Amino acid sequence: MTLSLAIDAMGGDHGVSASVAGAALCLKQHPECRFIFFGHQDEIEKAMAHHASLRGVSEIVHTDQVISGHEKPSVALRQAKNSSMRLAIDAVATGRAQAVVSSGNTGALMAISKMILKTLPQIRRPAIASVLPTMRGEVIMLDLGANSSCDSENLVQFAILGAVFARVIKGIANPTIGLLNVGSEDMKGTDQVKLTGEILRTHTIPGTYYGNVEGNDIPRGTTDVVVTDGFTGNVALKVAEGTSELITHFLKQSVKSSPLAMLGMLLASGAMKNLKRRADPRFYNGGMFLGLNGICVKSHGGSDSYGFSRALLLACDLVGNDYNRKVARELESLMDDDVSQVTDI
Amino acid sequence: MTLSLAIDAMGGDHGVSASVAGAALCLKQHPECRFIFFGHQDEIEKAMAHHASLRGVSEIVHTDQVISGHEKPSVALRQAKNSSMRLAIDAVATGRAQAVVSSGNTGALMAISKMILKTLPQIRRPAIASVLPTMRGEVIMLDLGANSSCDSENLVQFAILGAVFARVIKGIANPTIGLLNVGSEDMKGTDQVKLTGEILRTHTIPGTYYGNVEGNDIPRGTTDVVVTDGFTGNVALKVAEGTSELITHFLKQSVKSSPLAMLGMLLASGAMKNLKRRADPRFYNGGMFLGLNGICVKSHGGSDSYGFSRALLLACDLVGNDYNRKVARELESLMDDDVSQVTDI
Numbered sequence: 001m002t003l004s005l006a007i008d009a010m011g012g013d014h015g016v017s018a019s020v021a022g023a024a025l026c027l028k029q030h031p032e033c034r035f036i037f038f039g040h041q042d043e044i045e046k047a048m049a050h051h052a053s054l055r056g057v058s059e060i061v062h063t064d065q066v067i068s069g070h071e072k073p074s075v076a077l078r079q080a081k082n083s084s085m086r087l088a089i090d091a092v093a094t095g096r097a098q099a100v101v102s103s104g105n106t107g108a109l110m111a112i113s114k115m116i117l118k119t120l121p122q123i124r125r126p127a128i129a130s131v132l133p134t135m136r137g138e139v140i141m142l143d144l145g146a147n148s149s150c151d152s153e154n155l156v157q158f159a160i161l162g163a164v165f166a167r168v169i170k171g172i173a174n175p176t177i178g179l180l181n182v183g184s185e186d187m188k189g190t191d192q193v194k195l196t197g198e199i200l201r202t203h204t205i206p207g208t209y210y211g212n213v214e215g216n217d218i219p220r221g222t223t224d225v226v227v228t229d230g231f232t233g234n235v236a237l238k239v240a241e242g243t244s245e246l247i248t249h250f251l252k253q254s255v256k257s258s259p260l261a262m263l264g265m266l267l268a269s270g271a272m273k274n275l276k277r278r279a280d281p282r283f284y285n286g287g288m289f290l291g292l293n294g295i296c297v298k299s300h301g302g303s304d305s306y307g308f309s310r311a312l313l314l315a316c317d318l319v320g321n322d323y324n325r326k327v328a329r330e331l332e333s334l335m336d337d338d339v340s341q342v343t344d345i
Numbered sequence: 346m347t348l349s350l351a352i353d354a355m356g357g358d359h360g361v362s363a364s365v366a367g368a369a370l371c372l373k374q375h376p377e378c379r380f381i382f383f384g385h386q387d388e389i390e391k392a393m394a395h396h397a398s399l400r401g402v403s404e405i406v407h408t409d410q411v412i413s414g415h416e417k418p419s420v421a422l423r424q425a426k427n428s429s430m431r432l433a434i435d436a437v438a439t440g441r442a443q444a445v446v447s448s449g450n451t452g453a454l455m456a457i458s459k460m461i462l463k464t465l466p467q468i469r470r471p472a473i474a475s476v477l478p479t480m481r482g483e484v485i486m487l488d489l490g491a492n493s494s495c496d497s498e499n500l501v502q503f504a505i506l507g508a509v510f511a512r513v514i515k516g517i518a519n520p521t522i523g524l525l526n527v528g529s530e531d532m533k534g535t536d537q538v539k540l541t542g543e544i545l546r547t548h549t550i551p552g553t554y555y556g557n558v559e560g561n562d563i564p565r566g567t568t569d570v571v572v573t574d575g576f577t578g579n580v581a582l583k584v585a586e587g588t589s590e591l592i593t594h595f596l597k598q599s600v601k602s603s604p605l606a607m608l609g610m611l612l613a614s615g616a617m618k619n620l621k622r623r624a625d626p627r628f629y630n631g632g633m634f635l636g637l638n639g640i641c642v643k644s645h646g647g648s649d650s651y652g653f654s655r656a657l658l659l660a661c662d663l664v665g666n667d668y669n670r671k672v673a674r675e676l677e678s679l680m681d682d683d684v685s686q687v688t689d690i
Binding site for chain 2: 072133134135145148149180182187188189190191193214215216217218219220228230231232234235236237238239240241242243244245246247248249250251254255257258260261263264265266267268269270271272274275278279
């Protein structure tokens with residue numbers, strides 16, 4: 001069975017070459033993939049000339065309209081009907097592709113895919129979710145920035161979207177779900193967070209509700225899923241990235257100041273490479289727009305071909321494991337059960 | 346001129362010994378310090394037996410009432426009138442001491458000091474502020490957890506509290522102030538944050554308003570001050586701590602897996618110690634409760650004597666540089682200027 005991916009080839013800092021080379025890397029792991037590239041035909045063909053493997057499994061849909069990184073989502077929504085991003089999303093809506101991947105403008109990608117693909121039944125707002133490295137393995141965290149303000153209904157839905165991801169994609173039969181807060185006690189936090197905790201404690205959801213988690217519980221891997229609003233989640237993700245950069249910076253500075261340490265680091269270079277690999281943001285690239293009635297993955301604007309291939313592989317995982325059908329089924333059975341009380345808040 | 350510090354000796358995981366040894370370390374740098382220890386007399390005397398330097402500069406006020414880490418602030422406020430924490434705060438209110446430092450229950454410390462010391466005129470809510478390491482030096486960030494929900498009036502006041510700290514304590518004549526948000530554009534974020542940005546852009550405040558900063562701008566040191574609500578700030582601080590732990594963990598694991606790397610690390614051990622020192626959370630220990638009509642510093646519950654000494658030194662800085670009088674003067678002159686429009690929102 002083929003797996004057809006729509007690629008917005010024009011987004012991102014590294015342009016067409018990163019998306020085309022990323023597709024070639026993805027194809028090595030998933031030979032069943034077929035690609036439809038949306039963007040400037042000449043540029044795409046030029047990039048494809050370096051990747052013989054893509055011949056016969058790729059199609060190009062030409063457009064020279066591109067949504068810039070600075071475009072307001074509302075403007076992109078109304079005006080950019082022939083943009084590479086919009087056409088790639090349309091391909092999922094019409095069933096021509098099973099998922100769309102883009103490195104373009106996040107706000108525009110969310111706005112357009114929400115309008116074109118719509119949300120799953122029972123889901124009011126989609127969330128951006130990513131897998132992050134932890135001391136114990138990995139955590140899936142959401143929302144990372146789609147919704148600056150969230151009410152408890154949104155947060156409970158995010159918990160379900162995350163739990164089903166952990167179960168279906170990560171194979172964790174009974175995932176634990178943590179609610180990001182400023183302390184472990186139930187009385188902590190904002191009103192929305194307190195109410196969300198109350199609902200998650202008293203209702204049946206997929207997996208097990210762990211309770212509140214704090215910022216340091218995310219890298220510690222205390223739970224399989226961490227749920228938060230898009231404002232806090234976005235700040236948390238970027239603080240983690242920035243702190244990782246800061247420590248690397250301190251490490252390099254410390255080593256540079258001593259010839260002995262430089263020699264030591266040379267001996268330890270294998271271990272350092274291993275360290276770099278384990279905390280490689282490219283490996284964890286890919287913000288999944290969960291809750292949409294279609295698969296859409298946002299690749300980091302600065303991602304190179306390897307990073308882009310990781311985002312494509314996430315899309316493959318979601319399609320191959322039938323995530324959306326399974327999450328819809330969970331939501332339905334919860335609806336029959338008692339989630340109507342949950343979402344009626 | 347002496348500098349008199351009230352120490353709640355009973356808080357924290359390391360008990361009396363950390364606070365007493367911390368005071369001895371502080372005294373080395375500030376020989377003008379005098380200490381009043383509040384807590385169990387026998388225990389304090391026992392700990393002081395190891396620190397001859399403290400004799401003659403210390404006083405003990407005995408109490409066996411202690412506020413536990415799990416006590417609700419509201420209960421601590423009403424019931425623990427003879428607790429070591431309450432008595433230490435009282436000493437600042439009566440002028441017997443110029444600052445109070447405690448490793449105890451944060452919520453109780455904030456609630457009691459707010460009730461006893463009150464806030465500075467024009468400040469509606471105090472914030473918890475800390476100095477954090479960055480690529481370019483240091484940043485002062487607030488609020489780190491005193492207020493889960495903040496309106497724009499609170500956030501603007503935090504900006505002023507932070508800017509005056511950067512100017513008066515850090516000696517930065519024209520500090521830059523960043524507003525933590527999910528993107529650089531003015532249209533980003535929650536309504537409160539957007540309104541705060543609007544006020545900071547259009548009014549005269551101490552220092553220069555930089556605009557929005559994102560999570561990774563904190564460790565990058567993009568601005569001298571970062572302002573946020575207590576929910577986001579608390580999560581951000583703990584994510585930074587946790588990420589730092591995670592990378593150290595990955596580094597240790599990588600090195601352990603290779604004898605060559607272990608040898609390399611041995612050669613680089615000086616540089617590693619240097620690295621550890623630069624990112625040492627104990628060095629940056631001390632949450633200052635800014636905006637109170639009195640100086641109150643919270644030391645981390647897990648801090649050892651070195652960490653505790655750093656919190657004491659922060660208290661010395663705030664007292665010695667007359668922070669509260671200077672911030673009150675700034676607030677007054679802003680009041681005369683146009684901050685009445687700012688805080689009338």
